[in-house]
Amino acid sequence: MIREIVQVGDPVLRKKCTPVTRFDAELCALLDDMKETLKAAEGAGLAAPQVGVPIRAVAVDVEEGYFELINPVFVWQKGEQYGAEGCLSVKGKAGNVLRPSKVKILFQDRKGDRYSLVARDFFARAVCHELDHLDGILYTDKADDVRDAE
Numbered sequence: 228m229i230r231e232i233v234q235v236g237d238p239v240l241r242k243k244c245t246p247v248t249r250f251d252a253e254l255c256a257l258l259d260d261m262k263e264t265l266k267a268a269e270g271a272g273l274a275a276p277q278v279g280v281p282i283r284a285v286a287v288d289v290e291e292g293y294f295e296l297i298n299p300v301f302v303w304q305k306g307e308q309y310g311a312e313g314c315l316s317v318k319g320k321a322g323n324v325l326r327p328s329k330v331k332i333l334f335q336d337r338k339g340d341r342y343s344l345v346a347r348d349f350f351a352r353a354v355c356h357e358l359d360h361l362d363g364i365l366y367t368d369k370a371d372d373v374r375d376a377e
Contacts (some may be wrong), residue, residue, distance in 0.1 A: 250339035274360030324369025
């Protein structure tokens, strides 16, 4: 089911999300809906709070593949990259943000199994952007300029 993507101004986007503790059918349904919503919106990532659910779960769909990251945490970050970002919850805007060029995270999958992942370049940017959502941070908080998207 395609869910409505909440927009800037909705208080759920500013909440620190709670960890996922139940890996059940409800979580699987949410993740399935997030995948469908992300694909319909043609985005690179979607965090659970963007569909109104303040839990620590994100979906990232990039050239390297489709990833569901539950309870993700950074292990390390290296390098720098500076570039344009947009957000499905901040329609019509874009801004340049400084992000790490390489990150390693630990996360769980929809079954609760634990994994690690190293992401580089745009993949790293997408992961960082989505993990910020889990702490109530929007890219506009970090951008040195926010303008109308072209």
